[in-house]
Amino acid sequence: MAISESQLVWLLAGDQPIPAATLHAIFGPGRVNGATETVVIYARNDHPSLTLTAVKLWTGQDAAGGGFSVALAAQPYLNNSGSINVDTLSYSTATTKAAGIAVNDVPPGYRAAVAVRRTLTGAGTAYPEHNRVILGGTSPI
């Protein structure tokens, strides 16, 4: 069986799950013109044997978010070890898969690290601001 959507599991540091659509699970509340913040999350391939290939990373942007942006940075996959310097990554605000950031293949049991950056300069107030981080690829059948 191919890798299913539910087998790409989103995690916070320490392998804590990110509940679907839970407010403030990744970022806390922010203020207009507040400081830029970066949080690293992970997408783990929980398929027992198949590798996710041709992996891309992109965003779903809140159209009402004013000058707000969510950016992504992909690192080579990590397997519960290693570190990421989020200040040296190249960020993108791509909103389509075609324009998304290319990510290394994710073998079964491995995690793709994703740095999510929010910049509140020029943002508008929102209750809440709603963005998405999306990782997609190709799975053998």
Place this chain on the structure above:
Amino acid sequence: MSLEWTDVVLADPFDPRGTENAARAIIANIYANGLVDLQYKGGTAKNVPVSASYAPRTGDVVEVVRRNLSSLLVLGPVRTFNATTVEVDSGVSVLYNVEPALVTSANPLVVDPTATKSFRGSDWERDDVYQGAASGATQYGYWRGCYFYGATPQQLSGRRCTRLRIRISRKGEGGVISNVAQYLVGHVHEAQPGGSPLFTTGAHLAGYATRNQPIDLDLPVGWGQALIDGSLKGFGHVRDTTGDYSIAYSKVGDAATGRLTIDWV
């Protein structure tokens, strides 16, 4: 692998003598009204309807069924290969509130009322700010003198109040001559409402005020925070006695009457 249409067309769907009820054809033309032209072995068929689940494309090899001797229906395309991979996407929502920017207001922030008015019985009667009632006038009800501040205190949204004071500026006439206890309550109106004021706190004895001697009296810090957060909008007097009868200047009489001084961090 590419297919020649002659490889896939098995029968002439127009042949009334044919024994086949299904056949293969190629989409040759597509009309805006949903019909298509088919190319099949030995000829063409025009204006053929298509199954609603199939969006035809020119050149598709399709399966066609014969519904009767002269009526055809295109079921859909014939698969020419089976995929070995599938696309899989997974997203996570990133939700958070974006609050207004912190302001760099003066500290303490001084807010003078935008209006003053006193309610009694069923009407807003006076611009001066009354408390209690005069002896012999209680049949009209007790006064509810109010100060209104608009939304100005909310410019401190996100800040923490550390002290709140209100200026009581009694007139030189009216009310009990001596020091009068000042009972304040919080209300929820940025401006004078149409009906009676809505008070949402209990009465707080803030201190005492004498005629013609404006004095800043402390109010609960929690009330200051409620002002900043917007759950309280202003203050007024509720005291149903004649012994604490007091009249403070209207905004016209003293621009600083009811002045709020908000300390914050």
